[in-house]
Amino acid sequence: MASNNHAQIDSLLESHGVKVTAIRQLVYAALARHRRPVSLRELDDELDTVDRSTIFRTLTLLHGAHLIHALEDGSGVALYEVCTSSDAEDDDDQHMHFYCTRCHRTYCFRTQPIPEVLVPEGFAIESVNVLIKGVCVNCRTQG
Amino acid sequence: MASNNHAQIDSLLESHGVKVTAIRQLVYAALARHRRPVSLRELDDELDTVDRSTIFRTLTLLHGAHLIHALEDGSGVALYEVCTSSDAEDDDDQHMHFYCTRCHRTYCFRTQPIPEVLVPEGFAIESVNVLIKGVCVNCRTQG
DNA sequence: GTTTATGCAAATTCTTTGCAATACT
DNA sequence: AGTATTGCAAAGAATTTGCATAAAC
Numbered sequence: 001m002a003s004n005n006h007a008q009i010d011s012l013l014e015s016h017g018v019k020v021t022a023i024r025q026l027v028y029a030a031l032a033r034h035r036r037p038v039s040l041r042e043l044d045d046e047l048d049t050v051d052r053s054t055i056f057r058t059l060t061l062l063h064g065a066h067l068i069h070a071l072e073d074g075s076g077v078a079l080y081e082v083c084t085s086s087d088a089e090d091d092d093d094q095h096m097h098f099y100c101t102r103c104h105r106t107y108c109f110r111t112q113p114i115p116e117v118l119v120p121e122g123f124a125i126e127s128v129n130v131l132i133k134g135v136c137v138n139c140r141t142q143g
Numbered sequence: 144m145a146s147n148n149h150a151q152i153d154s155l156l157e158s159h160g161v162k163v164t165a166i167r168q169l170v171y172a173a174l175a176r177h178r179r180p181v182s183l184r185e186l187d188d189e190l191d192t193v194d195r196s197t198i199f200r201t202l203t204l205l206h207g208a209h210l211i212h213a214l215e216d217g218s219g220v221a222l223y224e225v226c227t228s229s230d231a232e233d234d235d236d237q238h239m240h241f242y243c244t245r246c247h248r249t250y251c252f253r254t255q256p257i258p259e260v261l262v263p264e265g266f267a268i269e270s271v272n273v274l275i276k277g278v279c280v281n282c283r284t285q286g
Numbered sequence: 287g288t289t290t291a292t293g294c295a296a297a298t299t300c301t302t303t304g305c306a307a308t309a310c311t
Numbered sequence: 312a313g314t315a316t317t318g319c320a321a322a323g324a325a326t327t328t329g330c331a332t333a334a335a336c
Contacts, residue, residue, distance in 0.1 A: 019315080019316090021309095021310090021315095021316070021317090023316085023317075039300095040300080040301080041299095041300080050317085050318090051317065051318045051319070052318095053301095053302080053303085053317085053318075053319080053320095054316080054317050054318070056301075056302075057302095057316085057317085060302095070217070071217075072215045072217060072219070074213070074214070074215060074272075076215070076219070076221065076299090076300080076325080076326075077299090077300065077301095078219065078300085078301080096260060098262060098266060101269065109262060109263070111261070111263070112260065112261050115258040117239060117255065117273065117275055118254070118255050119241060119252060119275060119277075120252070120254070120280065121280070122279075122280030122283060122284070123241060123277060123278070123279055123280055123283075124277045124278045124283060125275055125276075125277045126244065126276045126277040126278070127275070127276045127277070128273065128274070128275050128276075129217075129272075129273070129274045129275075129276070130260065130271065130272070130273050130274075131271070131272045131273075131274070132260055132262060132268055132270070132271050132272075133268075133269045133270045133271075133272070134262075134266060134267045134268045134269040134270070135266070135267045135269070136265075136266055137263065137264070137265030137266055140265055140266075140267060141265070162290080162291090162335095164290095164291070164292090164334090164335090166291080166292075167291095182325095183325080183326085184324095184325080193292090193293090194292070194293045194294070195293095196292085196293075196294080196295095196326095196327080196328085197291080197292050197293065199326075199327075200291085200292085200327095201291095203327095219300085219301075219324090219325080220324090220325070220326095221325085221326085
């Protein structure tokens with residue numbers, strides 16, 4: 001279980017050119033605690049000492065520094081998730097996401113790698129997102 | 144070029160249990176004209192005789208009837224696109240989308256099929272969306 | 287005449303920014 | 312002092328809903 005401590009987080013931020021502040025530690029740690037994509041609202045509910053706009057700006061900063069990923073699950077809200085690869089420049093820690101249309105929860109499927117995709121000549125790929133929608137196992141057994 | 148005429152659209156809607164109205168014909172025809180995902184705003188700009196909330200409700204209806212797909216391109220707005228398979232229940236007309244982070248245009252890549260994905264036991268797949276982000280050929284050559 | 291569809295207006299939600307105050311170096 | 316960060320408030324943008332009118336059956 002690789003729950004980052006603050007020293008680890010500090011060096012991670014610094015190595016990506018992000019100056020360390022208490023709030024940035026908090027936001028990153030909160031993102032790392034979750035093992036799934038979380039929304040700005042969730043983070044704000046969780047970090048009630050920190051203003052939402054500050055969290056938003058922190059997320060934008062971390063995203064620009066390739067420390068976190070941003071994605072959407074089809075519900076219209078942006079979700080954020082820590083990058084797990086050591087060097088996040090190459091987005092090789094991408095994995096699939098599953099959005100349950102019944103309970104509106106988003107799962108990470110890390111068991112299967114994102115397949116290689118081919119694009120026409122001249123197009124440059126920066127990232128690949130795979131979003132599966134359906135009904136999760138909990139909703140199927142309970143529903 | 145399979146530009147649906149109104150008779151074709153009518154039977155398509157009816158076969159999916161959607162009652163035909165003039166506005167539904169207009170909305171579906173507009174979606175079919177575009178060969179790419181379009182936003183509610185674009186449709187509203189285009190169909191200036193129709194109210195935006197009516198278009199929204201029509202899109203919701205068509206989506207529920209599996210006549211159109213809904214997707215996001217990472218910009219935060221919902222995009223809609225006609226289903227191309229005859230029987231849209233099985234989403235076998237899914238294709239990849241490419242979002243240019245520079246010009247914010249979304250392309251459809253129909254050349255390569257969506258790869259099969261594996262999900263854990265008990266999860267039911269309804270649809271698979273693949274969103275590639277990067278820089279398109281126009282922006283790369285012009286920029 | 288009853289049900290359905292539509293337009294208008296406004297509520298809601300989420301994202302983003304301006305600006306003053308605070309903290310840091 | 313000067314720069315960067317944060318909080319507060321509010322602007323913007325998109326989605327969604329309530330309700331009255333109009334159309335369809």
